[in-house]
Amino acid sequence: MAWVERFTCDVCGKLMGESENWWLAAQECAPSRDGTLTQPVLKLMPWDDLIGHSAESKHLCGAGCAHTFLDRWMAEFHAGVESCPGN
Numbered sequence: 001m002a003w004v005e006r007f008t009c010d011v012c013g014k015l016m017g018e019s020e021n022w023w024l025a026a027q028e029c030a031p032s033r034d035g036t037l038t039q040p041v042l043k044l045m046p047w048d049d050l051i052g053h054s055a056e057s058k059h060l061c062g063a064g065c066a067h068t069f070l071d072r073w074m075a076e077f078h079a080g081v082e083s084c085p086g087n
């Protein structure tokens with residue numbers, strides 16, 4: 001294999017090493033209970049190479065950057081910068 005994927009952290013820009021515990025985050029929109037609204041949902045999951053290739057995935061180099069990413073995500077929804085389609 002001549003081609004090697006180089007992942008970088010979406011928060012701090014760090015290049016992925018071999019022995020680090022990376023995480024993935026992905027945003028989804030889930031219907032509310034009565035079906036009239038969509039609710040933003042943030043999924044956090046242990047690193048997976050296949051999912052890491054997905055365009056929607058955010059790459060996080062560890063718990064510190066996962067916390068930072070969550071803080072930003074929450075602030076953006078609070079500020080109305082981000083929203084779910086259909087709202």
Ligand SMILES: [Zn+2]
Pocket residue numbers: 009010011012013014060061062065
């Ligand atoms: Zn990072």
